Amino acid sequence: MTDKGFYFAEVVATEQLSTHMVRVTFGGNDVAQYVSNGAPDECVTIFFARDGEERPPAMTVVDGQWWYHDVEPVPEGRNYTVRRFDADAGLLVIDFVAHEGGVAATWALQAAAGQVVLWTRPRSWYDIPDTAQWQLLVADMTGLPALGRVIEELPAGAKVHAIVEVLERGDIQQFETAGEVTYDWRFGSGNGDSASVLEGVVREYVLPEGEGYVWFAGEAAVSRAVRKYFRKELGYAVAHFEIIGYWRVNSEQWLEKYKQYQEEAIAVYDGALEAGRSEAEASEEFDAMLERVGL
């Protein structure tokens, strides 16, 4: 099977998954050829049709990079988790948080059979060391699709504690698993509605004995606070956590300011890689630089 650089995907079904989440199932010839990377937090960047178009334009490849090299304006793209991929049926499922505003959320709310989007090759971050005896999974609603997939794919007996922040009880989901999973569902906070309680709940949680692995997916400022807790206060090595900002409160204002510092921040990241540091360490330096300038 050829590993395609991008995939056109056609909506085949939509469903109101929970109070604030919409499930969209995609199919079509390209999706049938989708090459999954197998990671539970596998994510694709979805590009949407521009005004007046029925589908987003195709990408082209330059120096091995698939992108919109000659297309103006570049279609809007957003990151989404592959909640499920059934290679035999050629169907791929994505769960969208139906928040207010936003190209992707607005698209998901009106999605209907026959509409076409485009997505890229998958990327992922979840990477549990063989030596980890337990896992702590923490997510808000954007991280819930990946958290669900991690739990569903656990090996028998794997010990996991999940802390999840959703908007309402009606957003709680249940997952089948071979693992031994305990849950702490929090509702009515975070998720763009009010302040997140995730950092406080993580701090209160008594970590099990032995070596563990922490995975977090949620709002960027909360992810920074949680990362500092594990990295700086508890002294965790980078291999023992993956703490990722999946979205950002008031992203418009943040992006406006980020434009001023983008070059400098990328130079810090590239410099760290050149100095022999790992991608995770380079990301830390990138983030520390942004924090220094109030971002």
Ligand SMILES: Cc1cc2nc3c(=O)[nH]c(=O)nc-3n(C[C@H](O)[C@H](O)[C@H](O)COP(=O)(O)OP(=O)(O)OC[C@H]3O[C@@H](n4cnc5c(N)ncnc54)[C@H](O)[C@@H]3O)c2cc1C
């Ligand atoms: C690796 C990865 C995997 C992801 N997987 C998923 C997934 O499976 N499902 C999912 O729903 N999201 C997922 N996300 C998050 C998603 O990419 C962002 O929420 C994205 O900003 C949504 O795009 P939008 O066009 O709807 O809103 P944008 O145009 O990006 O933002 C518009 C406004 O909405 C605000 N906003 C953005 N997202 C949210 C939100 N979730 N809640 C409240 N306000 C918000 C912004 O601050 C901004 O003010 C993932 C992100 C990453 C990095």
